[in-house]
Amino acid sequence: MGEYTQMDRRSFLGKTAAVAAASAVWTKAPVSGATPETKKSGDEGSAPPAWRIGCWTRPWAKYDYRVAMDAIAEAGFRYISFTGAKTKTRRVIAPGTTLEESQRAGEEARRRGLTLTYVYGGGLPLHKGPADLRKMIDNCAAAKGEYVVISRIGAAEHLDHNCRVIAGSCDYAAEKKVGLVLKPHGGLNATGALCRRAIEKVGHDNFTLLYDPGNVRYYSDGKIDPLEDVAATGGFVTGMSVKDYKHPKEVGLTPGTGEIDFPALMRRLKENGFTHGPLVIECLTSRGSAKETIQEAVKARRFVESLVGV
Numbered sequence: 512m513g514e515y516t517q518m519d520r521r522s523f524l525g526k527t528a529a530v531a532a533a534s535a536v537w538t539k540a541p542v543s544g545a546t547p548e549t550k551k552s553g554d555e556g557s558a559p560p561a562w563r564i565g566c567w568t569r570p571w572a573k574y575d576y577r578v579a580m581d582a583i584a585e586a587g588f589r590y591i592s593f594t595g596a597k598t599k600t601r602r603v604i605a606p607g608t609t610l611e612e613s614q615r616a617g618e619e620a621r622r623r624g625l626t627l628t629y630v631y632g633g634g635l636p637l638h639k640g641p642a643d644l645r646k647m648i649d650n651c652a653a654a655k656g657e658y659v660v661i662s663r664i665g666a667a668e669h670l671d672h673n674c675r676v677i678a679g680s681c682d683y684a685a686e687k688k689v690g691l692v693l694k695p696h697g698g699l700n701a702t703g704a705l706c707r708r709a710i711e712k713v714g715h716d717n718f719t720l721l722y723d724p725g726n727v728r729y730y731s732d733g734k735i736d737p738l739e740d741v742a743a744t745g746g747f748v749t750g751m752s753v754k755d756y757k758h759p760k761e762v763g764l765t766p767g768t769g770e771i772d773f774p775a776l777m778r779r780l781k782e783n784g785f786t787h788g789p790l791v792i793e794c795l796t797s798r799g800s801a802k803e804t805i806q807e808a809v810k811a812r813r814f815v816e817s818l819v820g821v
Contacts, residue, residue: 561787562819564812565590565628567752568603570795570804572596576603577619578801584623586808591620592629592791593656604630606643610653617654627656628789629692629721629750634663637673644680652687657789658750659689660721662696664709670699674712681715692721694752701730704743711745720747722780724771725754725762725794733758737776746784753815754793765796765807767814777818790815 566588571579572595583591593603593616604613620627632647647659665673677691684691693706700706706720722744724737733756741748754762755769767773792815795807815821 559626562821563590563626563628563789564588564815564819564821565592565625565789565791566808566811567592567594567629567631567791567793568596569594569793570797570808571801572601574801576616580620580623580625582801582805582808584625586805587812588808589624589626590628590789590791591625592631592789593627593654594631594793602631602633604647604650604654604656605633606635606646606650608650610649613650613653617656621655627654628791629658629660629752630654630656631660632662633660634696635661637661637663637665637676638669641676641680644676645683648680648684648687648689648691651689657688657690658692658721659684660692660694662694662700663698664693664700664706665698667699670709670712674709677718678713678715681713681717685717690749691718692749693718694721695723695726695730697726697730702727702735702743703737703740703748707743707745707747710747719749720744721750721752722748722785723752723754723793724773724776725752725756725769728756728758728771729760729762732760733770737771738779741776741779741783744783748780748783748785748788750789750791751780751785752793753790753811763794763797765794765811765814766792767811768796773814773818790819 566583568576568579571582574597576596596603600607603616617627630651635643651659693700695702695706700709703722710718727735727737727740753766755764755766755771756762757764757769792811795804798804798807
């Protein structure tokens, strides 16, 4: 794989439609922002709501992950995403997490009425092969999560190889009812536009974009406006990590208190095909204790609900 491949739009849509028709339980149509239809405990066979507003564990990362789960449930969320936590890997689930530990974490979330959307895989060493990515997929499936998040596409000299690794893992993930998403996070995937190029290079409908406006601002030192960047995402957005930004280089904010124009951003995303999917709050303004942070989580939830009319 040399230069970036420009995927034919019509063939991409056709392939997506074929995949959707092939499975009545779990479908993914990335160009329209569709989400996996996973069967949930006590809700067998029903489709998820259009907008699934959730919260990452990151604001409570210094605590046991059950503290984050309790807080997220108390703040009124129905959806949770796993990232930082007080564990030996410093994440709820990582490649080094066992299947049993992953299953237990998923069960703990469901006990609190929370459905798991994203599991953060981070900067996986893709240049070394698919082993860690496959572990993340297995662990995500064990926890009954929906997506594994890849935060680094790798260095330029490894790009072709890394894209082949991802492409070779997409069907494996789909068999386990897990989607793969790329998140803006610096380097060759610092913006939505760069993420789109990588996604097109992989060329598989089970690899889409988790947009992160805060990171787009952060990694461009505040120079790139997500309102402009999102136009280049080409309809590959299937979710958003709701993160604000304040110059210089501050993202530890409750959404709606920083510089990002979220109402305008949502309008642009909808115009570009993102009409439903997960909206997961990543950061909150720190208020000290885990309990005090819940107040910020409630504010954030209500803010995101107001963006989509929930």
